[in-house]
Amino acid sequence: MASYFRGTLWMIFILSMLPLLTCDMSCNSSCLCNSNGVVKCDGYIITDIPKELPRHTYTLLLNDTNMNIINEQSLSDRELLLRFSLTHSHLHTIHPLAFHVAPQLKSVKLSFNDLSTLPARVFSPLTALEEIYLDGNKLETLAPDMFEGLEGLLVLDLTRNKLTNPASDIFDGLTNLTILNLGRNYIKKLSPTTFHSLTKLRLLRIYNNELEELEEGIFDTLVNLEELNLHQNQIKSLPTQVFWSLENLKNLTLSSNQLQALPQKTFYNMPKLSKLTIYKNPLLSLPDELMGHMPDITEFYLFSTNLVTVPGNVFANMSGLLLLNLHLNDKLKELPLDLFCCLPNLQKLSLRNNNIELLQPKIFSSLTTLRILLLNDNKLKNLPEDIFENLTGIVAIDLRNNNLMTLPGDIFLSNTHLKDLTLSENPWDCTCGIRDIARWIRYNEQVVLDRDNVECHSPVYQLLRRVGSLSDEDFNYCNAKTFKTSFATQTNLPEPTQTLHVTSTSPPVASTTFDPTTLAAVLHTESTTQPDETHPTSLPFHDILVLEHGPEYVHHSHHKGWVYVWFLPSNTALIGVFMFGYILLLATGFLLILAAIFGMYRLSVSMDKLKTECAQTEE
Structure with missing residues (x-):
């Protein structure tokens, strides 16, 4: 009985409150109303603030409407409204008394409309x-x-x-x-x-x-x-x-x-600075005293300037620096030795797209926490052997598009965490000097991301060959150190037009070390005449034959215990003439073949025509 009575009371209460709830929850058809008092209205049919809104509307957001004017009564009867927004609606006029009816407003947003003027003191009634x-x-x-x-x-x-x-x-x-x-x-x-x-x-x-x-x-x-x-x-x-x-x-x-210049001590008394950008200014130089104590700075951007160099102490007060962008300075040619001395926490250093030709040995030695180093698009011709020695945590190094012809073989020896290395777009010289780095690339292919594009640019016979494809056998000629011979004078050298004869003989008593230019003269042979085993100027060699300098090696062959070696001349113009003659010869042969085919075709046609005429005559 008691539970039935309580249920009846609840039913009466709900029925009595239903009209109030229905009235309070009324919402315009162009709006979305939620229980938290936020109402969003969109649509071109809205020309004024809708009246059919919940009584407890605290935030009213109107967007993309046709409401061009906020008139004197637009915001009336909105005593609970705290935040009003009318955006993207081509609003161009606000009545001077528009906000007098809603002094409780805390936020007014009228973004992206067509307001060109505002009435004086139009917001003054909104003291909150x-x-x-x-x-x-x-x-x-x-x-x-x-x-x-x-x-x-x-x-x-x-x-x-x-x-x-x-x-x-x-x-x-x-x-x-x-x-x-x-x-x-x-x-x-x-x-x-x-x-x-x-x-x-x-x-x-x-x-x-x-x-x-x-x-x-x-x-x-x-x-x-x-x-x-x-x-x-x-x-x-x-x-x-x-x-x-x-x-x-x-x-x-x-x-x-x-800005072409900055005053002395421009950035002093800012110990809490964490980010500074002065890039894309035509700066010609920087003063010796520019930066004050900035232990909290983590990002510094100094690029796209006209700087030729920078003061050695410019980063000295930035011990907390994590990111340094010193790139896109196309006139920046040199960097002071101690420039990065005081950046123990630096993680990324970008020096890309500068005009740097030379880096001092151990210039990066203090950057023990460095993870990313960008050196691409500079004019670097070579790198010191110990340039990356202390970068034990380095993950990525970019050396693309420089003037590098070779690198020391153990230049990356201490970079045990290196995962991303790029080396393409350099004029690699695939002679003896590249042997060690070629071997390193071969054993670390997974590290060199652009290994398929790291190509030889010289000598001619290695042109476009991948550096990583060079094997140790390709450099066997680099191993000779001394040529032992028993001939007495240089007059005993073979003539340049003779085929070089190399035989296996007993070691002579005397030994002579050859100058590379003399050796090149000796080995510059193009004749294919048969060897003369009794020729008095035959030159015996021992151990392994090596050409460190001289003409490009073409081919060698063995015949009856003799080694025949042929070389092309180093004169590129002469090689070009040979190549042109060879191509011209091929083209002439091809034309002759086509002419012969055409002649055979014409002959066949003539024969068929003659047979037809003979047959008609006989009939």
């Missing part, structure tokens, strides 16, 4: 306002008292407008503002007092404008600023101590400006 987003409009000017009375404002976004010269006191009174975004406008000049009241500002973005200079003292009161974006302007010079008051700054971007 914390955020204003006006980005993506067509605002050219702002009334000096536009933000009067908004002491509680935290975020102001004016990005992507057409602002040129904001009034010097436009932000006065915004003492609690933490984020100010003025990026992507047409601002040419800012007064030194523009930001003087923004003592709590943490983020200031003035990027992508037309600023040509920064006034002295413009940032002096921004003691809490953590990020300052000044990139993509036209700044040509900096006041000496313009950043000195920013002791809490963590991120500074000065890239893509017109």
